[in-house]
Amino acid sequence: MFTPSRIKHCRVCGTEVAWRVPPGDNRDRAVCPACGEIHYENPINVVGTVPVWDESVLLCRRNIEPRYGLWTLPAGFLELGESTAEGALRETDEEAGAHIELQGLFTVLDVVRARQVHLFYRASMLDTHLAPGPETIEARLFREHEVPWDELAFRTVRMTLEHFFADRRAGAFGVHVGHVA
Amino acid sequence: MFTPSRIKHCRVCGTEVAWRVPPGDNRDRAVCPACGEIHYENPINVVGTVPVWDESVLLCRRNIEPRYGLWTLPAGFLELGESTAEGALRETDEEAGAHIELQGLFTVLDVVRARQVHLFYRASMLDTHLAPGPETIEARLFREHEVPWDELAFRTVRMTLEHFFADRRAGAFGVHVGHVA
Numbered sequence: 502m503f504t505p506s507r508i509k510h511c512r513v514c515g516t517e518v519a520w521r522v523p524p525g526d527n528r529d530r531a532v533c534p535a536c537g538e539i540h541y542e543n544p545i546n547v548v549g550t551v552p553v554w555d556e557s558v559l560l561c562r563r564n565i566e567p568r569y570g571l572w573t574l575p576a577g578f579l580e581l582g583e584s585t586a587e588g589a590l591r592e593t594d595e596e597a598g599a600h601i602e603l604q605g606l607f608t609v610l611d612v613v614r615a616r617q618v619h620l621f622y623r624a625s626m627l628d629t630h631l632a633p634g635p636e637t638i639e640a641r642l643f644r645e646h647e648v649p650w651d652e653l654a655f656r657t658v659r660m661t662l663e664h665f666f667a668d669r670r671a672g673a674f675g676v677h678v679g680h681v682a
Numbered sequence: 683m684f685t686p687s688r689i690k691h692c693r694v695c696g697t698e699v700a701w702r703v704p705p706g707d708n709r710d711r712a713v714c715p716a717c718g719e720i721h722y723e724n725p726i727n728v729v730g731t732v733p734v735w736d737e738s739v740l741l742c743r744r745n746i747e748p749r750y751g752l753w754t755l756p757a758g759f760l761e762l763g764e765s766t767a768e769g770a771l772r773e774t775d776e777e778a779g780a781h782i783e784l785q786g787l788f789t790v791l792d793v794v795r796a797r798q799v800h801l802f803y804r805a806s807m808l809d810t811h812l813a814p815g816p817e818t819i820e821a822r823l824f825r826e827h828e829v830p831w832d833e834l835a836f837r838t839v840r841m842t843l844e845h846f847f848a849d850r851r852a853g854a855f856g857v858h859v860g861h862v863a
Contacts, residue, residue, distance in 0.1 A: 507694055507719070508693045509693060509694055509695070509696070510691055510694065512691055512721070513690055513691065514690070514691065515690070515692075515696035515697070517696070525746075525817075527776075540693070541759070543762065544726075544760050544761075544762060546724065546725060546727065579724055579725050579799075580709070580724065580725075581723055581724065583794065585792055585799060586792070595708075605859070606790060609787060609790065611766055613764065618727060618760075618766060636706075678767075678787045680765050
């Protein structure tokens with residue numbers, strides 16, 4: 502899946518960009534022929550949590566595209582001015598209104614074709630109060646056998662949940678690195 | 683340290699952007715008043731390695747700004763089309779010309795003010811052949827007591843090296859998550 506760049510004009514001066522390899526670089530960038538600005542494009546981070554209460558994990562049913570109506574762990578794009586942990590906490594608040602305490606980093610999953618890296622932290626829910634935000638149709642707790650495996654929104658959510666239940670059975674949580682092909 | 687945005691013009695149509703909160707969002711974005719394009723800005727990933735040969739680690743002396751002349755682990759910006767592991771391998775090749783085999787993910791370090799997340803993998807050097815690229819003055823192996831601690835380029839490099847030597851003494855390598863204040 503090749504995603505064409507959306508960069509047609511210079512962000513600094515508005516001139517139409519040219520694609521070329523800047524001096525000292527080794528790949529094509531959108532370069533401004535007027536002011537010289539180089540526009541780099543890089544993968545961005547999606548940060549989220551695996552919120553746990555007793556035997557259950559918290560999932561949110563998406564009220565937005567893509568994957569409207571499917572279930573996800575609370576997650577979203579890391580913003581400027583926050584750490585990956587802070588972003589994961591914020592997304593869990595925004596999407597589920599859940600009160601959590603972060604545990605360790607749990608999965609780091611490359612999603613190369615989507616130009617993303619997904620990072621999930623384990624989290625303990627402090628209570629069962631939930632207040633889903635506008636991006637969520639409903640948020641609820643699922644025991645392992647209740648997880649809607651065929652209605653999960655993203656493969657990284659599936660992978661993270663699979664690692665979670667496997668590690669819980671094994672009695673020890675690691676940090677799992679992987680990728681979506 | 684507040685870094686003002688470089689976005690003044692729309693990347694799609696070149697019109698001057700306006701800063702406002704898009705519908706359904708909760709923070710200011712550069713929005714194009716003509717075509718509606720929303721310009722998100724997010725932290726980007728720096729990926730690198732801790733290349734190990736016998737008792738030594740490989741450091742590179744920077745031939746570029748920032749931190750010209752100081753020592754770093756091989757690392758650089760994650761590019762589109764590659765995983766974090768692939769990016770770490772590529773940077774190690776470009777900066778040091780070292781032949782390595784990646785081991786596990788080792789550190790994930792938020793550098794919020796620089797708008798970056800740094801991810802370092804441990805790596806085994808397959809031989810001592812080195813061929814530093816144009817970004818590197820010299821590359822060489824350092825035993826722990828030889829590491830130029832006062833001439834390291836980045837705090838994440840120092841933190842990663844400290845974790846590395848501590849874990850090696852302890853006889854087990856973990857994954858370390860942290861941040862630069």
